[in-house]
Amino acid sequence: xxxxxxxxxxxxxxxxxxxxxxxxxxxxxxxxxxxxxxxxxxxxxxxxxxxxxxxxxxxxxxxxxxxxxxxxxxxxxxxxxxxxxxxxxxxxxxxxxxxxxxxxxxxxxxxxxxxxxxxxxxxxxxxxxxxxxxxxxxxxxxxxxxxxxxxxxxxxxxxxxxxxxxxxxxxxxxxxxxxxxx
Numbered sequence: 001x002x003x004x005x006x007x008x009x010x011x012x013x014x015x016x017x018x019x020x021x022x023x024x025x026x027x028x029x030x031x032x033x034x035x036x037x038x039x040x041x042x043x044x045x046x047x048x049x050x051x052x053x054x055x056x057x058x059x060x061x062x063x064x065x066x067x068x069x070x071x072x073x074x075x076x077x078x079x080x081x082x083x084x085x086x087x088x089x090x091x092x093x094x095x096x097x098x099x100x101x102x103x104x105x106x107x108x109x110x111x112x113x114x115x116x117x118x119x120x121x122x123x124x125x126x127x128x129x130x131x132x133x134x135x136x137x138x139x140x141x142x143x144x145x146x147x148x149x150x151x152x153x154x155x156x157x158x159x160x161x162x163x164x165x166x167x168x169x170x171x172x173x174x175x176x177x178x179x180x181x182x
Contacts, residue, residue, distance in 0.1 A: 008068045011055060014117065015039070015076040017092045017144065020051065022058045024065060029128035033062050044087070044098040052107050072104055073113040075120040077145070079162040085114040088162060091145075118165060119156055122149020126156075140167070 009032065014021040016039075023034035037054055041047035055072065078090035085101025104112035115123075122131075122139040131137040131151065139149045145168035150157040157164060 008070050009066055010071045010073060011058065011069065013051065013055065013072070013074045015047070015051065015074055017077070020054055022054060024058075024062050029124070032065055033058075041093055044093060044095040047093050048098075048100065048103055052104070055104075055108070069110065071111045071113065072108055073115065073120075074100065074104070075115050075117040077117050077147075080114050080116050081162055082115070082158050085112070087114060116147075116149075116162065116165075118147035119149040119158075122151055123156055126151050126154070 008027050010025050010027070012023050012025055018038065018040060019036055020039040021034065021036045024032040026032060035058065039047070039050050039054065041050055051074070059066065059069070076087065076090060077092075078095070079088040080086070081088060085099070087095050087098040087100050089095060100114045101112045104110075104114075118139065118141050121141065122137065125131045125139055126134070126137060131139075134151070135154050137151045139151075141147055145166075148165035148167055150165055
């Protein structure tokens with residue numbers, strides 16, 4: 001007997017600076033299949049075309065494992081409007097109000113979501129990981145930069161600009177050089 005959460009699946013994509021990791025998950029958060037592919041892009045149009053091709057190829061390769069695909073989610077470094085899924089900034093690709101979720105939805109005809117990578121990791125830990133029994137938590141990730149995802153009263157903490165938790169972008173020296181993001 002298939003449990004209720006295993007009948008439905010989502011595709012999750014982590015879009016990095018030089019690659020993309022794509023995975024098929026059931027609703028319990030269990031990864032069914034995963035692969036990492038190089039993905040170099042010079043513009044939002046280039047990134048979108050390569051991302052769509054990557055998802056199409058993954059779906060084709062995993063078609064025997066996919067029962068009921070209900071959504072596609074993409075996480076990425078940068079600033080994402082949490083209400084509209086519009087990518088406002090990425091550190092390695094020039095973007096201009098990139099309507100990523102709408103464009104993915106038009107291609108795949110599925111609900112699509114885009115989110116900031118660190119905040120999304122904090123939510124994943126809250127729903128499936130070490131902090132699932134905590135109403136308040138802080139996830140800090142140090143990789144190419146430093147960022148945080150903050151959960152308060154079981155809700156991800158957001159601000160209007162979408163930059164809350166961007167630890168690596170805090171000005172330390174008022175006369176110092178500007179970050180590449182401005």
